[in-house]
Amino acid sequence: MQFVGLQNKSVSYEHRTSIEEYVDEKIIEILKKVLKKAEKMYLIDFSDKEFFNKLVIHLQSLFYRSKFKTYTRNSNIMELKINYPIIYDVSIYLSSLIQEELNIQFNEDEIAFIALHVGALLERQKKNNQKIHLLLFADDYHDIAKNLQENIQKALDDQVTISSIKTLEEIKSHSYDLLVTTKREVATQFDDSIFVKPFLTNRDINVLRNRIENKEKARKKESYHLLIDQYFSQNLFFNKLDTIEMDVSDVLDHMAEELITQKYVDGKFKDSIKKREEMSPTSFPSHIAVPHSIELDAKKSVISILTLQEPLKWKNYKVSMVAMVAINKKEAQTFNKLFEVFTEIASVDYNVDRLSGVENFEEFSMQLKLMIDELV
Numbered sequence: 001m002q003f004v005g006l007q008n009k010s011v012s013y014e015h016r017t018s019i020e021e022y023v024d025e026k027i028i029e030i031l032k033k034v035l036k037k038a039e040k041m042y043l044i045d046f047s048d049k050e051f052f053n054k055l056v057i058h059l060q061s062l063f064y065r066s067k068f069k070t071y072t073r074n075s076n077i078m079e080l081k082i083n084y085p086i087i088y089d090v091s092i093y094l095s096s097l098i099q100e101e102l103n104i105q106f107n108e109d110e111i112a113f114i115a116l117h118v119g120a121l122l123e124r125q126k127k128n129n130q131k132i133h134l135l136l137f138a139d140d141y142h143d144i145a146k147n148l149q150e151n152i153q154k155a156l157d158d159q160v161t162i163s164s165i166k167t168l169e170e171i172k173s174h175s176y177d178l179l180v181t182t183k184r185e186v187a188t189q190f191d192d193s194i195f196v197k198p199f200l201t202n203r204d205i206n207v208l209r210n211r212i213e214n215k216e217k218a219r220k221k222e223s224y225h226l227l228i229d230q231y232f233s234q235n236l237f238f239n240k241l242d243t244i245e246m247d248v249s250d251v252l253d254h255m256a257e258e259l260i261t262q263k264y265v266d267g268k269f270k271d272s273i274k275k276r277e278e279m280s281p282t283s284f285p286s287h288i289a290v291p292h293s294i295e296l297d298a299k300k301s302v303i304s305i306l307t308l309q310e311p312l313k314w315k316n317y318k319v320s321m322v323a324m325v326a327i328n329k330k331e332a333q334t335f336n337k338l339f340e341v342f343t344e345i346a347s348v349d350y351n352v353d354r355l356s357g358v359e360n361f362e363e364f365s366m367q368l369k370l371m372i373d374e375l376v
Contacts, residue, residue, distance in 0.1 A: 019053060023060045027102070031056050034097040041296055041329065042090055044122070051121040058117065059098065066104040074109040076116075082284065082347040084119055086336050089292070091115035092279055096294055108280050132212050135176035136164045137186060144182070144198050151200045152180065152208065159212055177215055180208070217376050224372045227338040228365060235262060236304035237361040243312050251312065252277070252291055255304055255324040265298045265326050272297060273324070281315035286349045287356075289319045298326035301335040303342070305364065307356045321356040345371045 019028065035046040046052070065071060080088050091114045099105055134152065138145040149162050163174060168186065171179065179186075179193040187195040194211055196204040236258060243251060256270040272293040276282070283289040304324040311318035323346065327335055345351050351371055358364045 019056065023056050024063075027060050027063060028056055030098070030101045031059055034094060034101060037097060038090065038094055041093060042332065043329075044090065045125065046121070048121055048124070051117065055114070055117045058113065062106060062110055062113075063102060063104060066102075066106050066110075071107050071109050072113065074112040077108050077112045078285070080112050080115050080119075081280075082343060084115065085290075085340060085343040087119045087122060088112075088115050088280075091118050092276065093294055094118070096275070096279060111280060131158070132160045132177045132215055133175070134160050134162045134178050134180050135171065135174050136162055136180050137166075137168070137171065138164070138180075138182040139198055140166060148182070148196070148198065148200060152196075155200070155205045156208065156212070159209075177219075178211060220376045221373050224338065224341060224376070225369050227334070228368055228372075231301055231335060231338055232303055232305065232361075232365060232368075234361040236264075236302060237364060238304075238306045239358070239360065240307055240309045242309050244310065246312070248277075248289075248312065248314050249274070251306070251322060252324075255291075255306055255322065259298075259302070259304060259324065259326055264300050264302050265293075269293055269297065269326065283314035283317040283319050284347060285317055286347050286352045287311065287318060287320045288346045288352045289314045289317075289322045290325060290343065290346065291322065292325035292327065296327045296329040296332050298328045300326070301328045301331040302326050303339075307358075321352055341372060341375065342368075345375060 031052070035052070038044065039046050088111075091111050094114055095106070095111045136145065136149050136152070138148050140146075145164055145166075149164055153160070153162055162180075163176070165171065165174060171190065177192065179190050180196055181187050181193060182196060182198045184195050187193040192215075194208060196208070238255075238258075241251075241254075246254070252273055253270065256265070256273055259265045259269065260267060272295055273291050276294040277291055279294070281289075282291045302325075304326070306322040306324070308320050308322070311320050323342070325339065327339075345368070346355075354367055354371075355364060358367060
């Protein structure tokens with residue numbers, strides 16, 4: 001109970017004696033070592049004191065519980081896997097290092113609790129999405145332009161950045177997402193232009209919000225389409241494999257060998273895939289498995305697709321499609337944007353049925369892009 005109580009307090013890491021009163025120094029040092037490795041692997045800043053204190057207290061409790069195999073049940077495992085795949089994978093990596101360093105074993109439920117700690121940290125660190133850039137061209141009589149810029153910024157808060165110009169000629173030398181102007185004739189001359197009144201009205205604000213939302217959607221769709229073209233390959237699309245004499249291990253070997261042959265990964269990838277599978281199966285209730293390495297150790301990032309003639313029992317679920325993921329550390333931040341949305345799409349049975357029923361790679365790519373457009 002002391003550990004639970006202390007987790008709800010804001011204990012300063014600088015006051016090491018208060019932590020060491022409850023946590024073994026060995027566990028403190030091991031967690032610091034593990035987080036340092038994870039920082040290099042995932043490029044995440046784990047220096048947050050509140051995060052460290054709460055996680056090290058949890059780890060102390062987990063250490064004792066693992067000795068008696070008295071694990072705490074966590075009903076959020078599948079939700080974490082589906083909705084927060086990157087957070088869950090970071091937690092898998094942390095868990096593998098912790099188990100190795102402390103010479104203990106624990107189950108998926110405990111990994112999910114570590115994921116909650118990681119998720120809380122990343123939520124605090126989460127940066128705003130790329131903002132829409134507005135270029136303002138307005139009458140400058142009696143500070144109209146200045147006041148209009150301030151009112152637009154106030155109304156739209158952190159959605160936009162705004163630059164202001166004084167002459168029409170300046171437009172050509174500026175890049176922008178939307179041109180906002182008080183001059184009707186200018187709004188009709190340029191694409192992506194919005195006419196607003198010199199004294200901003202509620203209708204103007206609603207028009208701006210709608211156009212910004214549409215612009216963001218269009219930008220996201222275009223970005224995801226480019227990522228699909230970049231990280232899916234026709235050479236790694238295998239349709240309707242006959243698995244009547246194959247098990248999960250055979251399928252993993254088959255797909256990993258293709259990645260090795262095509263020089264996306266090295267020979268260690270196969271063992272890392274299977275280690276990840278042992279820690280937490282990557283099959284979903286939607287009839288897909290998404291096996292991937294426990295580390296970001298690929299030479300190039302890619303998603304290999306395999307559809308099956310008949311469903312294959314994959315731990316707790318039957319799967320009709322397998323998406324094997326290889327991630328290169330340098331490409332991780334860009335790749336993870338696609339990985340998250342792909343996992344969200346693949347969590348829906350209907351989507352997996354559509355994707356696994358295609359005849360060729362071109363149809364697969366088109367279907368996936370349509371699903372992303374529907375989601376965004």
